[in-house]
Amino acid sequence: MNLLNKSLRNPEIVRCWKADDWNRFLPLVRNARLLGRCLFLFEQHGLLEVVPQRLVDQFRGALAQTRYLQVQAKRELRQVQRVLDNEGIPLMALKGVAYLAARLPPSGWRSLSDIDLLVREQDIEPAEQALKRAGWVPSGEFDDYDQHYYREWMHEVPPLVHHNRETEVDMHHNLAPPVSRIRIDAARLWEDAVMAPEEYGRQVAVLSPVDMLLHNAVHLFMNDELRGGLRDVVDFRDLFEHFLGQDAAFEEHLLARARALGCGRPLYYAVATSHRLAGLEPSAGFLGRVERYAPVRPVAWFMVWLIEQALAPQRLGMWQTAVANQMLFVRSHWVRMPPGMLIRHLWHKTFKSKVPATHDAEMPG
Amino acid sequence: MKSEQLTVDSGPFRVGVTSSEKVFLDTLSYFYRDVLRKDAPSVLDYEIHIQRPLNVRRWVIPQVRFEVDDMRPFEPHPAENAFPLYEWGLNWCIATSAHRYMMLHAGSVAFGDLAMVMPGTPGSGKSTLSAALHLRGARLLSDEFGLVRPEKGDLLPMPRGIPLKNASIEAILEFDPAAPLGPTYPKTRKGRVRHLRPDRESQIRQHEPAIPRWLVFPKYQAGAKETLLPLDKTEAFRQLTFNCFNYRLLGETAFRAVAQLIRQMDCYTFTFSNLERAVAKLSGLAQEPGAEQKGRA
Amino acid sequence: MWSRFGANIVLEALPSANAVFDPETGETHFVSELPTLVLQAVGPDPATAAKLIQKIAGPVELDENSIEAVHSSLQQLVYAGLVESSYH
Numbered sequence: 001m002n003l004l005n006k007s008l009r010n011p012e013i014v015r016c017w018k019a020d021d022w023n024r025f026l027p028l029v030r031n032a033r034l035l036g037r038c039l040f041l042f043e044q045h046g047l048l049e050v051v052p053q054r055l056v057d058q059f060r061g062a063l064a065q066t067r068y069l070q071v072q073a074k075r076e077l078r079q080v081q082r083v084l085d086n087e088g089i090p091l092m093a094l095k096g097v098a099y100l101a102a103r104l105p106p107s108g109w110r111s112l113s114d115i116d117l118l119v120r121e122q123d124i125e126p127a128e129q130a131l132k133r134a135g136w137v138p139s140g141e142f143d144d145y146d147q148h149y150y151r152e153w154m155h156e157v158p159p160l161v162h163h164n165r166e167t168e169v170d171m172h173h174n175l176a177p178p179v180s181r182i183r184i185d186a187a188r189l190w191e192d193a194v195m196a197p198e199e200y201g202r203q204v205a206v207l208s209p210v211d212m213l214l215h216n217a218v219h220l221f222m223n224d225e226l227r228g229g230l231r232d233v234v235d236f237r238d239l240f241e242h243f244l245g246q247d248a249a250f251e252e253h254l255l256a257r258a259r260a261l262g263c264g265r266p267l268y269y270a271v272a273t274s275h276r277l278a279g280l281e282p283s284a285g286f287l288g289r290v291e292r293y294a295p296v297r298p299v300a301w302f303m304v305w306l307i308e309q310a311l312a313p314q315r316l317g318m319w320q321t322a323v324a325n326q327m328l329f330v331r332s333h334w335v336r337m338p339p340g341m342l343i344r345h346l347w348h349k350t351f352k353s354k355v356p357a358t359h360d361a362e363m364p365g
Numbered sequence: 366m367k368s369e370q371l372t373v374d375s376g377p378f379r380v381g382v383t384s385s386e387k388v389f390l391d392t393l394s395y396f397y398r399d400v401l402r403k404d405a406p407s408v409l410d411y412e413i414h415i416q417r418p419l420n421v422r423r424w425v426i427p428q429v430r431f432e433v434d435d436m437r438p439f440e441p442h443p444a445e446n447a448f449p450l451y452e453w454g455l456n457w458c459i460a461t462s463a464h465r466y467m468m469l470h471a472g473s474v475a476f477g478d479l480a481m482v483m484p485g486t487p488g489s490g491k492s493t494l495s496a497a498l499h500l501r502g503a504r505l506l507s508d509e510f511g512l513v514r515p516e517k518g519d520l521l522p523m524p525r526g527i528p529l530k531n532a533s534i535e536a537i538l539e540f541d542p543a544a545p546l547g548p549t550y551p552k553t554r555k556g557r558v559r560h561l562r563p564d565r566e567s568q569i570r571q572h573e574p575a576i577p578r579w580l581v582f583p584k585y586q587a588g589a590k591e592t593l594l595p596l597d598k599t600e601a602f603r604q605l606t607f608n609c610f611n612y613r614l615l616g617e618t619a620f621r622a623v624a625q626l627i628r629q630m631d632c633y634t635f636t637f638s639n640l641e642r643a644v645a646k647l648s649g650l651a652q653e654p655g656a657e658q659k660g661r662a
Numbered sequence: 663m664w665s666r667f668g669a670n671i672v673l674e675a676l677p678s679a680n681a682v683f684d685p686e687t688g689e690t691h692f693v694s695e696l697p698t699l700v701l702q703a704v705g706p707d708p709a710t711a712a713k714l715i716q717k718i719a720g721p722v723e724l725d726e727n728s729i730e731a732v733h734s735s736l737q738q739l740v741y742a743g744l745v746e747s748s749y750h
Contacts, residue, residue, distance in 0.1 A: 054409075065614055
């Protein structure tokens with residue numbers, strides 16, 4: 001746990017900070033992409049006057065960049081909506097662009113460089129074709145293997161970008177890939193979906209509150225985005241607190257839905273991590289019940305250590321972080337793919353790690 | 366090799382610099398001795414490390430790396446180019462994070478507290494012009510970054526070593542043989558480079574903002590007669606946005622700030638070939654009666 | 663029919679044109695007098711050219727050249743992404 005985590009858990013501690021503390025703090029915040037978040041954190045707690053002005057300026061600078069990216073993301077969403085509405089294809093916004101569309105608290109500070117969208121499995125090919133006809137092109141060079149990886153294994157089409165613009169569009173038909181251990185029934189996500197407020201005559205669907213949180217958990221702890229993932233952990237906390245504020249029985253609903261969708265394990269990791277590293281304070285009852293989804297003790301401790309090294313290093317550049325990131329990378333692919341596929345995949349990606357991809361017994365988590 | 370840390374105030378930014386390269390640290394002190402901080406640890410904007418790698422290039426054809434926040438955004442450079450690497454690296458840090466300011470790609474000098482802003486692409490001559498105007502007595506604000514506070518419409522100085530490239534070095538020495546130039550770096554990515562040290566007064570006054578008053582788009586053209594032409598405000602607006610690093614990023618804020626600048630500044634294009642005549646012409650603007658009044662917008 | 667969805671444009675008058683900022687796209691445009699009037703007349707409800715002309719000119723009847731100029735302005739505005747055209 002580093003200064004950033006400590007300040008997220010208890011912002012008041014910054015009243016006692018000296019220059020050295022602020023100097024250790026700033027690189028951690030920049031690296032975690034939480035500059036904008038910190039501005040709001042300190043503002044909310046009436047601490048802005050003790051934050052050195054040059055840091056406040058850095059926070060504001062980051063927020064200016066975020067606002068720009070948000071404008072571009074909303075614009076891209078509208079353009080995609082025009083095309084897919086025309087085809088009669090239902091569309092759901094995910095993650096950052098969903099928080100924007102639904103005007104949830106993270107939209108106050110959360111940056112995003114691409115937009116994540118969900119369509120139904122039967123719609124994903126027609127949607128891709130429709131976008132390509134309307135001027136979107138693949139955003140990188142993808143060989144046949146990559147294409148196969150994205151489509152068959154990953155529940156996505158390779159990212160698209162419109163030839164006139166820069167925001168990438170990532171289309172999915174599920175939250176966890178079909179080949180992973182976790183099988184989410186996407187139809188159930190659509191059943192419970194919620195419409196975001198109308199804007200300029202169009203509406204987009206977003207996940208229900210509990211599904212939004214479960215998606216955050218699944219994305220962070222099952223996908224390969226753990227690097228830089230503290231921001232998503234903070235999102236988990238912010239969304240949790242917001243929804244709890246609107247629905248006193250939210251914790252109940254979350255547990256029930258996790259059970260129904262088979263997402264208990266990622267939920268456990270998300271709650272444990274955001275409690276430890278981002279200041280989430282769930283009720284004791286909830287913590288106890290979610291712990292039932294934890295893996296066996298030694299694995300849980302190892303995972304906690306791994307996650308903490310990757311997301312909350314004491315200082316940047318520590319070798320433990322690099323090793324932890326490699327191991328988490330391997331792990332996250334393991335939980336997404338059967339072992340045989342994993343080896344092929346990692347070999348193809350010319351994985352340079354010294355950590356062997358094991359295909360016997362217990363990889364943790 | 367022992368590591369040493371210096372703290373430098375570069376305009377509004379406070380930079381911690383850690384290095385074991387003695388020559389580099391000496392050069393840093395030569396340029397910025399008037400703005401080095403010697404007191405207790407203070408809060409920094411950037412903590413930069415200029416160090417040799419841990420591999421064979423530590424000793425064999427030695428290299429140095431620029432590191433900030435555990436990132437190494439550039440390829441390593443030859444160890445003897447540590448100072449230019451530091452300067453360019455710091456520019457990168459500022460350009461990618463200092464969006465609290467509207468950042469113009471412009472040289473600027475101040476006559477009194479009125480600023481002449483000279484936006485320009487590489488080759489326009491803005492750095493050389495800024496250097497020449499400074500050598501003749503104008504306060505140096507910057508040769509590269511015009512830091513505008515959008516809410517106030519003023520310019521914050523950041524007087525740093527002015528990198529002169531190739532033929533500009535000779536041009537400045539011809540203009541002023543006593544010009545305080547730093548070491549020569551014969552083989553950088555941009556050719557041969559020497560930096561002009563800003564005078565003591567510009568550096569110690571770096572916390573005094575200046576009011577933008579003249580907007581001059583320079584263009585160096587060999588053999589051309591010095592020609593200062595008024596520029597239509599719509600065109601000036603357009604050109605200024607092209608020369609603003611973060612115009613699009615800042616959106617409406619930048620739009621309004623640019624409009625305000627265009628309103629309060631007299632706008633010109635300026636073609637020149639001879640530094641002596643160029644300085645005379647531009648200084649002439651500052652000496653015109655009524656220069657004072659308009660500036661106070 | 664023409665419409666404009668979204669936040670209002672921000673206008674700064676310069677001596678020879680108007681600088682127009684579109685918060686929806688983040689783009690800056692330079693628009694002369696007539697297109698500016700046309701732009702300000704367009705709203706979220708799709709309107710025909712005739713309706714827009716009525717809004718701008720009021721009771722004054724416009725000659726053919728002026729009407730032509732309004733149409734050409736609308737085309738410019740669509741090209742700049744400031745206004746959307748649609749059919750009914």
